[in-house]
Amino acid sequence: MQPSSTSFLQSPLKTILTSGFLAGTLDLTTALVVYSVMLQKVTATRLLQSIASGVFGKTAYDGGSEMVIFGIVLHFMIAFSFAIFYFFIYPHIPFLKKQKIISGLLYGLFAWIIMNLIILPLVFSHLSVMTPNSIVIGATILMIMIGLPISIVTSKYYNAKSEPGLES
Secondary structure: OOOOOOOOOOOHHHHHHHHHHHHHHHHHHHHHHHHHHHOOOOOHHHHHHHHHHHHHHHHHHOOOHHHHHHHHHHHHHHHHHHHHHHHHHHHHOHHHHHOHHHHHHHHHHHHHHHHHHHHHHHHOOOOOOOOHHHHHHHHHHHHHHHHHHHHHHHHHHHHHHHOOOOOO
């Protein structure tokens, strides 16, 4: 018997780590490419220092590589938080099981709303004004790079778990 392609998702922890790491990597890479390379709005260092400034305030911009690293760590902590939340709500919401693509896109939109309308305004006293263009770009990135990977990886875990002979 051939091993399932989802056999690497043998536990809730592996599933959460996989979905969080994948989503965090895709989101961060896309943000760097879009905002640093394509739109040239911010350097990669400044973007990561901005993430770190959520904890360290303005001093994050005076820091060097340690603030860049802290920005990366903080970014992944946020991605893992979204992965954990989705993993635990998945079994309780039938729509998530039936529509993994739509669910993923909607979850990415949920992540954008939580971050941009709740978390960021609580953490930062001064935010740049959101424009329709910035909303579309930011929401689209989170829908595709956060919501979809988390939804797909999580659904693979639960689908494999329900297949006969694949319980762990």
